[in-house]
Amino acid sequence: MQKGKVVLFRYNPEVDKQPYYETHEYPFEPGMSVLDVATYVYENIDASFSFSYGCRNSHCGVCGAKINANPGLMCRESATPEMTLEPLDNLPVIRDIMVDWKYCEEWMFSLRLFLERTKAPAREPENIEREDLERFKIVSRCVACHSCTSVCPAFQENRHAFWGPAAFVQLARHAFDPRDELNREIMAHSAGIYNCTLCGKCKEVCPHGISPKKSIERLLARIEKETF
Amino acid sequence: MTYHGSGYIGRMQPALYETYRKNGINPEKDYLEVAPTCHFFMGGAKVDENWQSSISGLFVVGENAAGIHGANRLSQNALAELLVSGTRAGKAAALLAAEINQAAIEPQEAKTAIGSISRLFARHTGIRPMVLRNRLRQLMWEKVGLFRTESSLLDALKGLENIGADLDQQLLTVKSRHYNRELVQSFENHFLFSTAMCVTRAALHRTESRGAHYREDYTVRDDRSWMKHVVIRQMDDKLDMHTIAVDLNEMNPDEETL
Numbered sequence: 001m002q003k004g005k006v007v008l009f010r011y012n013p014e015v016d017k018q019p020y021y022e023t024h025e026y027p028f029e030p031g032m033s034v035l036d037v038a039t040y041v042y043e044n045i046d047a048s049f050s051f052s053y054g055c056r057n058s059h060c061g062v063c064g065a066k067i068n069a070n071p072g073l074m075c076r077e078s079a080t081p082e083m084t085l086e087p088l089d090n091l092p093v094i095r096d097i098m099v100d101w102k103y104c105e106e107w108m109f110s111l112r113l114f115l116e117r118t119k120a121p122a123r124e125p126e127n128i129e130r131e132d133l134e135r136f137k138i139v140s141r142c143v144a145c146h147s148c149t150s151v152c153p154a155f156q157e158n159r160h161a162f163w164g165p166a167a168f169v170q171l172a173r174h175a176f177d178p179r180d181e182l183n184r185e186i187m188a189h190s191a192g193i194y195n196c197t198l199c200g201k202c203k204e205v206c207p208h209g210i211s212p213k214k215s216i217e218r219l220l221a222r223i224e225k226e227t228f
Numbered sequence: 229m230t231y232h233g234s235g236y237i238g239r240m241q242p243a244l245y246e247t248y249r250k251n252g253i254n255p256e257k258d259y260l261e262v263a264p265t266c267h268f269f270m271g272g273a274k275v276d277e278n279w280q281s282s283i284s285g286l287f288v289v290g291e292n293a294a295g296i297h298g299a300n301r302l303s304q305n306a307l308a309e310l311l312v313s314g315t316r317a318g319k320a321a322a323l324l325a326a327e328i329n330q331a332a333i334e335p336q337e338a339k340t341a342i343g344s345i346s347r348l349f350a351r352h353t354g355i356r357p358m359v360l361r362n363r364l365r366q367l368m369w370e371k372v373g374l375f376r377t378e379s380s381l382l383d384a385l386k387g388l389e390n391i392g393a394d395l396d397q398q399l400l401t402v403k404s405r406h407y408n409r410e411l412v413q414s415f416e417n418h419f420l421f422s423t424a425m426c427v428t429r430a431a432l433h434r435t436e437s438r439g440a441h442y443r444e445d446y447t448v449r450d451d452r453s454w455m456k457h458v459v460i461r462q463m464d465d466k467l468d469m470h471t472i473a474v475d476l477n478e479m480n481p482d483e484e485t486l
Contacts, residue, residue, distance in 0.1 A: 014406050031251050043358050047410045048402040058243045076243075078250050095407045141242075208243065 002081055004028030006037055008049065009086040012095050019093070021084075028081045034067050035074040038085065038097075050096040058207060061143030064088050064150075065097045071147035073207045088150035104149045107163045107191060113170050116182040128178070135176040139215055141208040142169045148202035148212050154195050162192040165202040165212030172215035175222070185223045193219060264374055268306060270295040270440060271427065274459060278320035279313045285331065287321050289313035294457065298474075299439025348414060354399030357414040364391055364420055372428050377444045381432040388425055395421055422462070429469060430458040 004026045011019035026040045038051050054060035056075045063074040066086040091099035148165035155164040175184035203211035238245040248255045273288040281288050290310040297305045371384035398414045436450035437443050456471040
């Protein structure tokens with residue numbers, strides 16, 4: 001068995017004045033996930049190491065962390081014999097690599113993330129056209145892990161002026177669904193769509209291959225079509 | 229088996245495909261290791277037609293409720309279940325919330341809970357929660373897993389008794405109350421223990437094989453005796469178990485279907 005080395009970001013606001021790093025060894029095996037390494041540390045070295053996870057299968061989105069300087073889901077990324085584990089950037093640290101999503105999900109309720117409709121469907125079961133489905137199929141894979149938020153310069157600059165890429169992915173998921181009747185363009189305005197710099201960093205890090213930048217561009221195109 | 233052309237797996241299961249790829253596996257060319265796992269719970273809390281449990285105001289939906297699909301769990305069943313249960317429970321809960329006030333917290337119960345946490349933190353010797361967790365896992369996998377017999381289930385009950393006795397001997401090595409994973413795990417062990425107990429007792433009681441429940445000593449499905457739900461209820465100090473008939477009124481199955 002190969003020896004692995006993991007550098008961990010540690011911070012407990014109850015006692016630590018500052019965060020610090022510590023290094024641990026673990027038995028590295030090919031096929032091991034980063035989450036396996038975190039669990040190994042918790043079970044065998046230090047039970048005070050805090051991280052969160054749920055489904056172990058990329059779907060719940062709560063095991064996001066910075067792995068070797070890149071944001072990603074711990075359950076999804078393969079461990080490497082030498083690695084560094086840190087909390088996601090741009091978000092307050094609760095403890096060790098756990099971050100506070102509330103900080104970037106204040107928009108959750110105001111964006112009304114459900115299909116809002118008053119008109120009943122013409123017939124039931126209601127058929128969704130393939131073409132329509134394609135418009136919101138990819139964005140519906142967003143699990144709100146906030147990998148994108150953690151690299152977004154506009155969010156870092158002012159989170160009240162730009163609510164973060166994930167907010168627009170969620171908005172796009174509903175805006176491009178033909179069953180939804182809300183004016184999502186106004187919401188996009190409130191969420192600061194024009195403060196996006198279109199740098200595209202968000203699309204490099206999404207574990208589900210979504211391009212938040214593309215969602216923002218399509219929402220922008222729709223706003224312009226409605227306005228002019 | 230159905231043949232699908234190249235690219236099909238990536239299209240249908242993009243997340244899974246990506247995980248394979250990251251581990252250097254090409255699912256279209258390489259051999260895949262296949263293993264059974266606990267994927268879904270058919271059993272769960274007993275609910276009424278609005279998905280409300282016997283505790284007023286406590287709604288239980290999706291996989292947490294006793295499966296409307298019985299012992300069967302085909303792909304996508306859970307989807308239908310969550311859509312129906314979510315809709316019905318949501319509407320019923322909204323109506324109920326408009327009618328009633330929030331129930332007050334019973335001070336004595338709160339004191340009991342605080343007391344048990346304080347005792348947990350004060351203990352200096354004992355068993356670490358994850359050790360107990362792993363014991364429970366291993367026991368359930370080996371004795372109540374894929375193939376069950378009366379003797380394996382009786383072994384499981386014996387093992388569970390030991391684990392149950394150790395539940396109050398859990399030791400926290402981390403004394404912090406700020407996001408303490410060990411503390412959470414020690415609570416979860418109590419819940420997992422109760423669940424494991426119910427699963428084992430029900431499996432022992434059901435002397436037939438049905439769906440995911442496979443008894444090596446009763447390999448045949450026995451509709452004459454077992455068109456029933458097994459209901460287990462926590463009484464003061466013991467689990468009460470009884471069966472209720474399956475409501476077949478909507479389905480009207482004939483002899484042959486049964």
